[in-house]
Amino acid sequence: MLSTPLTPSLVHGAAEVETTTRGLRPHRLPQWARTQFPDPHLLMMEAQPSGVRVVFTTTARTVALETHPSRLAYRGADRPRGSVDLVVDGAVVASSPLADGDVIESDLQTGATEFRPGPSHTTMFDGLPAGNKLVELWLPHNESVELVGLRTDEPVIPVEPDRRVWLHHGSSISHGSNASTPTQIWPAVAALRGDVELRNLGFGGNALVDPFVARTIRDAPADLISVKLGINVVNLDGMRLRTFVPAVHGFLDTIRDGHPTTPLLLASPIFCGIHEDTPGPGAVDPATLGTDQVRFLATGRPEEAQQGKLTLRVIRDALASVVERRADDPNLHYLDGTALYGADDAVVHPLPDALHPDTATHRLIGERFADHVFAQAGPFGRPAGVTARA
Known part of the structure; x- marks a missing residue:
């Protein structure tokens, strides 16, 4: 498997991408807005990459994206995990739920929170169509993630958006x-x-x-x-x-x-x-x-x-x-x-x-x-x- 460095050119739909110790964290609001109004709930929401994708063209048949998720959970109320979705040439092909990562558990009655760290998660998609294709990895809309690594069995090429x-x-x-x-x-x-x-x-x-x-x-x-x-x-x-x-x-x-x-x-x-x-x-x-x-x-x-x-x-x-x-x-x-x-x-x-x-x-x-x-x-x-x- 080939490892491709994750760069902002691969990330579509974000305002900017922050470099972290693990990799890249997409943000949907720019830094100046986050600094001007650093409300904790807003910062949590804007860091959840709803609509953000890792996008490239490739002939690869296998794609693996390593992320480090962070999620909010409510004690006594189950919430489904986030997922990474695979879109190929505009068609949704597969979806894979996240596991692992960090969790902040909140008690809705008392407001108390507990932080529990966890390991990173790798999402693997096999059996992609043959030939050159546009691949979009849609990131979870309900958990924040750091992008840690991208591995494929063939090279990938970043692309510029060509749609409105x-x-x-x-x-x-x-x-x-x-x-x-x-x-x-x-x-x-x-x-x-x-x-x-x-x-x-x-x-x-x-x-x-x-x-x-x-x-x-x-x-x-x-x-x-x-x-x-x-x-x-x-x-x-x-x-x-x-x-x-x-x-x-x-x-x-x-x-x-x-x-x-x-x-x-x-x-x-x-x-x-x-x-x-x-x-x-x-x-x-x-x-x-x-x-x-x-x-x-x-x-x-x-x-x-x-x-x-x-x-x-x-x-x-x-x-x-x-x-x-x-x-x-x-x-x-x-x-x-x-x-x-x-x-x-x-x-x-x-x-x-x-x-x-x-x-x-x-x-x-x-x-x-x-x-x-x-x-x-x-x-x-x-x-x-x-x-x-x-």
Whole structure:
């Protein structure tokens, strides 16, 4: 087996790559943003490489990627391990769950944490198709990893992206919560279906109209941009209507400073029964701790919406109004999130924890997003003369 040094040129979908004592750690936010707001939860979320891939061309039939995972576990609540997915020439071929690595176990009732170190893990894929091919190793969306080593039975060559770059920002649902593997999170489903290069800025619990995220988007190369806002603002109870609307305008203004004419989609939240008419904050239902399925609930009161507290219905109306008031921007579009997952869908595909979709529902959302947004007549339809990757 040949060993290839892991370099940033092999890593797609990250803001930057940090050199560690073991190898490389992908980051989805740049260093300046992490320094400006070093919130522990945000730092944990941005270091989970949702949408990040190790990409190369090769004639190899066997590929091995060594990583050192680090994950968060909750005492009394089982969480599936992350996986590495193999995509060959745009098709998902295989998935392999991680083992080993470090774990931080948290007690949801007391807040106490315990750190347990572990060894690195090697993911091996055999029997790849013969001939030269584009190989993408999608890194876990729900665990951080350091990239330690890459071994193959034939040489590998780094490649530059040759598809349109789609930059997406959203909440834990965009991050991939409750999806089984990294190519089954809805943005990955949509990106593969739409034949675009994904950069995912979905951060669990952290789609909070943060100015540093807007500046990150402003400064990033992107052909297509989408921003999905609302659910975290509600379940944090982080804003009132008076502050939310100007913050969204400012967020969009900052993006437009760097991308004045780039197609930009503002999407509202999918249906979530606990917060449709009830403000936050959201909380874990204590009665479900230690059961097979932890669930969330809303702790506000519906009548508080009259005082400016936010619910999902209020936010959808507000975001639609924001786009209407910016009608002088022909490249700004609005998508009602209930078109991706609505009240009727919740009957057939209920949210297992009352907040996040399962794997099948991620696929439903991703396919609907792609079919609407990447369609020829959609907001991200392919312009004349722009061809798909051969």
